[in-house]
Amino acid sequence: MRAETIENYLKTIYNLSSDNRAVVTNQRLADRLNINPASVTEALRKLHELKYVVYEKSYGTRLTAIGSKMAIDIVRRHRIWETYLVKELGFGWDEVHEIAEELEHVKNDKLINKLAEILGNPSYDPHGDPIPDAKGKFQKNKFISLQEAKAKTSYKIMGVSDHSPVFLKYLEKNQLIIGADIFVKDVEEVDGSLLIHCNKKDVIITPKVAGNLIVKAL
Amino acid sequence: MRAETIENYLKTIYNLSSDNRAVVTNQRLADRLNINPASVTEALRKLHELKYVVYEKSYGTRLTAIGSKMAIDIVRRHRIWETYLVKELGFGWDEVHEIAEELEHVKNDKLINKLAEILGNPSYDPHGDPIPDAKGKFQKNKFISLQEAKAKTSYKIMGVSDHSPVFLKYLEKNQLIIGADIFVKDVEEVDGSLLIHCNKKDVIITPKVAGNLIVKAL
DNA sequence: ATTATCTTTTAGGTATACCAAAATTAATAA
């Protein structure tokens, strides 16, 4: 199997199962990778043979310790590059994902560690996603989705779970930037929309948008 | 054909025919790419169909205008990355080639132009090889191999044609660094060896080493 | 000019990474 193929599968399995250590279905993998489910079955059997995943047919897949280590390495490279592109090379946070998708496959520890060092070994990327350190350790975070927020409470925006340029541009337009402090004035029971105060302005946010905003209680 | 495959063929054809606009033989391509000549034949037929090369069977291959443009783009990316790795990220000039070999395939003009800008749009990489500008234009150079040098003449070291770590380390040991000024005291007719003066020291250089040093007459 | 040599091409084959369609298996609803 080509290294890049392995990496793309492992990364995707990881992203679909990270928090919960749950198994991943072929369907979801096929959707995410934009390939036929039949191809996923085939690939998973090989990844199982290579000891990257535990795959039991018609049940599901999860990463082995080796596979998980490898996935975390890829995630580290991706997020370090995203951060470097934004912080050092002047790219917008909505345009770095695609480039990082290519750069993440360049496997050279010295390079990534050097970039990380220049950035001051950051723990979060420009989207607020945590960056594992060289040993694969994440900084613990007890962040929640804004959807779970309580009324009359202050939060800080820590990240987003939807990385699409459309969504990021929407946030920028409404000044919902990472690091911004917000105050949830009210949660509307009827439709779950939130009335929040941010940057001296009141904004109404749909549950959909709230679900994609990661916040920390203040 | 995969983009990376195309790029590797075009780059190699370019490197084997750049100065002279001569045709490249399958043999040399096969050697350079470490693949079987039969595979080269096959690939060249496809590259011909794709209009990247003009390939006439049992004769040879040369790049079309499109192929040449593409090859120069790849060379630019490679050399910009090598320069960036050395100048901005603290890598040694003997360890950047391999990394650049991967990074050169990341195709994003904004990225490369940004790196070039940070470097002050350099015309030469750390090995003294010319870097084409964004439009594919090289700075004209009339450099020669030190082997063609005349006695009692001063030169400046501009580059090397052997990029192997062994050779680069040898040069460093003898302080034959790019940018160094040297004076050729004598050329020994018997074996073609040169007695040169560099950094306040006399050194004897074999024709083999001299052949891999690119210099400019002062 | 003819042989010998070296290069290139052809022919046939492998492994990878995908696919569509059919068959199977699992999950859900009546």
Add this chain to the structure above:
DNA sequence: TTATTAATTTTGGTATACCTAAAAGATAAT
């Protein structure tokens, strides 16, 4: 429980990028 639906796997492809071994073509040497 049985039927229906949905997910998964099997089967039988395709295209890419390589390979080896043998045939054909070009080059050089006597």
